[in-house]
Amino acid sequence: MSEIFTKAMARNIYYGGSAFFILLFLALTFDTTMALPERDHRENITPQVAHGKIVWETNDCIGCHTLLGEGAYYAPELGNVYKRRGGAFIKAWIKGMPTNVPSRRQMPQFNLSEEDLEALVAFLKWTSEINTAGNWPPNIEG
Template identity: 65%
Template sequence: MNKVKASGFTKQMARNMFYGGSVFFIFVFAALIFDSERKIPFRSNAEAITPAVERGKGLWETRNCIGCHTLLGEGAYFAPELGNVYKRRGPEFIKAWIASQPTHIPGRRQMPQFNFSEEQLNDMVEFLRWTNNVNTENWPPNIEG
């Protein structure tokens, strides 16, 4: 006489669920990657990169601005987000603010004085203008960053 096993969760069922679920989520992940890669050229604003934007990015990197500021959500959270500063404040304010540092206001964090030339200030503004026009799908979530 054969004994009938009680149906339950077997090792084979667990293995099948693991492999089936893994394959399913690998396909989902691959589809998300494909979708993101397809959208990047339309969102990146790469066609607007000029030599001034490249020089401004070089200043951003060599002066370690990202050590204090965030740009499009990346960087340190010590100082304001600058991905939309061009829209918030405008080019003349940006140049005047950078040139006036440090402010020596008691109790306020101080940005260093970089002694930028007028051309370097213009390049930095162009870089920030370019980042302002990258399609970030409304990042940062509010205008003040």
């Protein structure tokens, strides 16, 4: 076996294999890029949704929560919190923090304006409508 496996063959496998997988990678990247607009419903990103994302980021919600699986594992997944609780609950919850229940983990008070709260709800509603293809989050409690 070792006599017939030449350097030229090894080189061909190296270059051929690399070319194949680079092309496969490019094709899959292209496919994902084409599928995204339909799945993330970007046509629904209003200025309010965009503002909600800024509120989300500047208050570091992701420092405790996950959003569609990404983030910290201290607090509940919020990718589907809009479907789980609805907008009125989310606003009342954020305004009512902290609960100061000793046995529960605590979320701080952010003192957000009504406009910021509405925007956060719009952002979480938009997030809950993303088609994650893998049915994520796996259940309604996150």
